[in-house]
Amino acid sequence: MSGSVVIAGLGPGNDALVTPEVTEALAKATDIVGYIPYVARVAERPGLTLHPSDNRVEIDRSRHALEMASEGKHVVVVSSGDPGVFAMAAAVLEAVEHGEPAWRDIDIQILPGITAMLAASAACGAPLGHDFCAINLSDNMKPWELIEKRLRLAAEADFAMAFYNPRSKSRPEGFGKAVKALQEACGDDRPMIFARNVSRPDQTIKIVPLTEVTEDMADMRTVVLLGNSQTRLIERCNADPLIYTPRSVEG
């Protein structure tokens, strides 16, 4: 019997953002693997075994999924957001490359999901409506100097920007350093957007001019967006402002 691994994106939290393709994969699975709060989003049923695991064990979790698949199980690795954006897809493929040769024969599929930056963007308008970049601010996986270099080059390119993992408990100083680099490199008062618990009932969206941003404004449940030099704010009387980055730049 030949097993499979599906790496599925659950979106940012609201079940109305889970694609039918992912829902169907969950319905066919024999085993669900993932970080505890993501596995908790999958309903228990007979024939399904849940394997929640702690954060920061992505490679162990990936190897476990591949081992079960090679025993004939149909494993779904659940990921928040989109599995290809700072999530489980790259981890599973890293485990495949460095693991058992037979793992390369496993049927592996990746199912996209709504990633946090796009849900956050939609919640406040279209701040990523022009060329943009996505940067993981955690320096667990790369040197801080590289992050700072990317921030400065992204500002020079006048990209709108999205930042994942802005501020961890273990390294809270990183976000403050990123903000300082951005304030220097951008040199203006473009809006920074703090989207916390995006798509969930307790979602909050805060829009703050870049010069007024302080490091305590983000935590690990926040995705942070930054406009480019052209980003516009539309004030409204009866609702929160809308924010968008124009599609065009004058020649």
Added chain:
Amino acid sequence: MSGSVVIAGLGPGNDALVTPEVTEALAKATDIVGYIPYVARVAERPGLTLHPSDNRVEIDRSRHALEMASEGKHVVVVSSGDPGVFAMAAAVLEAVEHGEPAWRDIDIQILPGITAMLAASAACGAPLGHDFCAINLSDNMKPWELIEKRLRLAAEADFAMAFYNPRSKSRPEGFGKAVKALQEACGDDRPMIFARNVSRPDQTIKIVPLTEVTEDMADMRTVVLLGNSQTRLIERCNADPLIYTPRSVEG
């Protein structure tokens, strides 16, 4: 009676990638506005009026949607992919900013969708699994010099990259120029991925070393991805290779 405008992402083409939130919005709409092939994806029903329009009339289409909403209609503006990524959300907000003051009081919601680059990434692995940028290669809306500057800075930042609108019929030379700039700036043989008709039954994925890319490899139905300097290819005996960009960079 107060109307509304919902700007909804239909994803890249496969109905299994349309979120339940978008499906519900379509079911409640009185009017659907959008580019002809996207409106054609919405089933006709009593009480629903379809308003398909041609390409490149985004602002007219947006104004039409806002006018109908101010007359009490519940309008859904359908967008391919995610409406916030090189699609209709920024156009509608531009129309709001420069249009009737009363349009600012209209209930406007944006519903995210699966954008083409993330469906393409999932179809071949996780090439955007590290910091990345998204660039619209069309120079309809911005000068070519700005596009080329961004390509060179993105290469210097060692971003993985996604390219939308790589090659239009009216300006076919743009993609060749972009490839030349990337070949010079990257200076290596990292893989470029051509994902055509992504998520549809006739989807094709081609992986080509950057030095071997030619300008005829892309058209307007293709989204193009480029790895960073660390991107890996996992060869397999019985299936297409998997491609991923590692999560970590050594310090």
